[in-house]
Amino acid sequence: MSKGHGSIIDLLTMTKPNIALYEKLNEILLKLQCQPPSNCLQCAKCTSGCQVMRLLENKPHEVVGLVGLGFLDELIRSDRIWECALCLKCRERCPQRIAPTDILLALRNLAVSSGVQIPESYSKMIMSIIEHGLIQGPQEVMGADYRIYTNETLGLEPTKPRDLAKFRSVLLKVLEQNL
Amino acid sequence: MIGGGIAGIQASLDLAGLGFKVYMVEKAPSIGGRVAQLHRLFPTLEDAMDILRPMMTEAYMHPKIELLTCSEIEAVSGKAGAFSARLLTRARYVDERRCTGCGRCASNCPVEVSNEFDVGLSKRKAIFIPFTWAIPPTYTIDGDQCLHFKEAMCRACERSCPENAVNYDQEPTEKKLEVGAIIVATGFDVYDAGEEKEYGYGVFSNVINGLEYERLCSPSGPTGGEPLQPFDRRGPRSVAFILCVGSRDETANPYCCRVGCSVALKHAYQLKSQYGDGAIAYVCFTDLRTNEKGGEEFSKRVRETGVKLIRGRPSEMLSTPDGRVAFNVYDTATSKLLRVEADLVVLETCLVQRREISRLQKILKIPLGSDGFFLEKHLKLNQAETSIDGVFLAGTAQGPKDITETVLHAHTAAMAAASLLVDFTSKRHEGCETV
Numbered sequence: 001m002s003k004g005h006g007s008i009i010d011l012l013t014m015t016k017p018n019i020a021l022y023e024k025l026n027e028i029l030l031k032l033q034c035q036p037p038s039n040c041l042q043c044a045k046c047t048s049g050c051q052v053m054r055l056l057e058n059k060p061h062e063v064v065g066l067v068g069l070g071f072l073d074e075l076i077r078s079d080r081i082w083e084c085a086l087c088l089k090c091r092e093r094c095p096q097r098i099a100p101t102d103i104l105l106a107l108r109n110l111a112v113s114s115g116v117q118i119p120e121s122y123s124k125m126i127m128s129i130i131e132h133g134l135i136q137g138p139q140e141v142m143g144a145d146y147r148i149y150t151n152e153t154l155g156l157e158p159t160k161p162r163d164l165a166k167f168r169s170v171l172l173k174v175l176e177q178n179l
Numbered sequence: 180m181i182g183g184g185i186a187g188i189q190a191s192l193d194l195a196g197l198g199f200k201v202y203m204v205e206k207a208p209s210i211g212g213r214v215a216q217l218h219r220l221f222p223t224l225e226d227a228m229d230i231l232r233p234m235m236t237e238a239y240m241h242p243k244i245e246l247l248t249c250s251e252i253e254a255v256s257g258k259a260g261a262f263s264a265r266l267l268t269r270a271r272y273v274d275e276r277r278c279t280g281c282g283r284c285a286s287n288c289p290v291e292v293s294n295e296f297d298v299g300l301s302k303r304k305a306i307f308i309p310f311t312w313a314i315p316p317t318y319t320i321d322g323d324q325c326l327h328f329k330e331a332m333c334r335a336c337e338r339s340c341p342e343n344a345v346n347y348d349q350e351p352t353e354k355k356l357e358v359g360a361i362i363v364a365t366g367f368d369v370y371d372a373g374e375e376k377e378y379g380y381g382v383f384s385n386v387i388n389g390l391e392y393e394r395l396c397s398p399s400g401p402t403g404g405e406p407l408q409p410f411d412r413r414g415p416r417s418v419a420f421i422l423c424v425g426s427r428d429e430t431a432n433p434y435c436c437r438v439g440c441s442v443a444l445k446h447a448y449q450l451k452s453q454y455g456d457g458a459i460a461y462v463c464f465t466d467l468r469t470n471e472k473g474g475e476e477f478s479k480r481v482r483e484t485g486v487k488l489i490r491g492r493p494s495e496m497l498s499t500p501d502g503r504v505a506f507n508v509y510d511t512a513t514s515k516l517l518r519v520e521a522d523l524v525v526l527e528t529c530l531v532q533r534r535e536i537s538r539l540q541k542i543l544k545i546p547l548g549s550d551g552f553f554l555e556k557h558l559k560l561n562q563a564e565t566s567i568d569g570v571f572l573a574g575t576a577q578g579p580k581d582i583t584e585t586v587l588h589a590h591t592a593a594m595a596a597a598s599l600l601v602d603f604t605s606k607r608h609e610g611c612e613t614v
Contacts, residue, residue, distance in 0.1 A: 039429075044491040044508075044511050045492035047491070047516070048516070049495055053516060054516065061509070089494065093377060093494055095428035095430060095431075
């Protein structure tokens with residue numbers, strides 16, 4: 001498969017397929033038990049139902065197509081792979097059992113390990129996790145009756161990891177290993 | 180011959196024409212099969228009944244063909260050249276020789292049940308004839324629904340029959356058939372579109388399958404050939420045809436149904452020719468595969484009528500407040516996410532093996548392929564033969580086919596069976612009867 005990518009060039013950007021990255025991606029997909037992108041029929045059922053498509057024009061079927069041809073450089077450098085809301089609709093409904101979500105997750109992993117700058121919102125999330133143990137701290141919400149509701153007013157338990165210090169140290173260790 | 184659809188009829192006519200005696204075993208009360216349910220056929224748009232009716236009549240009249248309707252094979256023993264089959268014939272409760280098909284019994288019958296010929300879109304009586312041109316033209320009592328059998332009270336049909344043809348005491352009969360060859364022509368079933376939950380088949384009344392649409396188009400169908408009548412509203416109306424429902428799908432049937440594209444184009448064409456600008460037809464396809472003879476030319480004709488072709492599959496169907504169906508579909512040709520609102524959505528569903536086939540499969544022991552259809556001996560060289568000597572396949576029992584191919588396959592099956600039969604007959608003449 002890898003040798004077959006060598007001779008094509010994308011004339012719009014003058015880029016060639018990235019074979020090394022393609023092989024790495026396939027290894028990840030194998031681990032995730034995801035069907036290979038070569039199975040894709042380009043029926044676009046994933047894109048028709050993509051929740052993010054309507055907001056940000058992310059096109060899962062194009063991602064699968066680009067991956068199939070090996071054009072991974074543009075993908076790992078693009079914001080598109082970070083837009084997926086992970087609703088898993090494409091994975092549930094793909095007639096070929098391909099999981100565009102898993103492909104996007106694999107691409108995110110490749111992006112990070114290739115040293116691509118991840119979007120700011122993601123680094124903010126990581127900081128928030130280290131600080132509070134949560135992606136986002138508990139919020140105040142205004143109800144239809146214009147009253148403000150919080151965890152306390154609703155009588156909900158505070159949502160925090162049980163041992164924040166321990167959690168933080170494990171997380172930092174993981175980050176250290178990967179950076 | 181097991182099955183009295185177009186494949187069974189064609190192969191029977193071929194064999195009977197060569198002088199062989201044919202027993203045509205049909206489970207239903209009439210022969211005709213799936214083609215009888217269709218309205219017009221692609222790519223020529225000829226009336227299905229125009230080609231089927233003469234074939235059915237010829238088979239009915241042929242001295243060498245014995246029609247055994249309401250019948251099923253119970254057991255088979257022996258081997259090629261000398262099979263013995265046990266046949267069970269359900270009681271019709273109507274004397275075939277006396278019934279003239281006048282229909283007075285049905286008009287007096289008080290029981291109304293779902294009509295399977297119209298795929299449940301209309302009602303029929305407990306005493307019924309499956310369709311106008313049924314062969315044999317005999318009424319049948321549905322023993323499971325008839326009040327006489329359920330509650331031992333009604334004799335309305337018996338009283339109204341001028342020929343005294345109704346006989347409640349008729350019993351199922353068993354018969355033994357000695358045959359040299361068996362041809363399996365059992366046909367196909369339609370994939371249950373309800374399996375694709377996101378398309379709302381069975382939930383929204385205006386999401387139907389292709390066979391149901393076919394009945395709605397048929398002048399003999401429940402709406403007299405007005406497919407939009409049940410979904411009527413003012414203004415231009417729109418119908419969306421969704422292709423590959425349950426086909427080319429690893430979660431359902433991985434194979435291509437091989438007729439869906441042409442059927443959808445035919446449906447869209449008919450809609451446009453019937454309603455003109457009063458109806459809009461959308462066809463959502465994955466690939467448009469119209470590779471039969473005349474298929475590409477037909478596809479061009481369809482596009483000229485203004486049918487909107489969208490290259491993409493919708494992900495889900497939603498109901499709108501005014502009772503229509505709305506869906507989003509990404510058109511990969513224009514790179515646009517389109518919102519389609521339709522009065523009717525037709526799911527062109529896959530062709531699948533008969534659901535109740537395992538019974539016959541156990542009797543005949545023909546291996547099934549990975550697609551669930553009966554496996555041929557060799558895909559290229561022996562398409563109508565099976566790994567069991569003397570047992571042959573005709574039509575869609577072997578895999579999805581259009582009518583053109585089904586008839587060709589039936590000829591092939593007849594030829595293969597005939598050469599085996601000739602072989603055995605000549606051996607018998609030479610006095611070496613041992614097999």
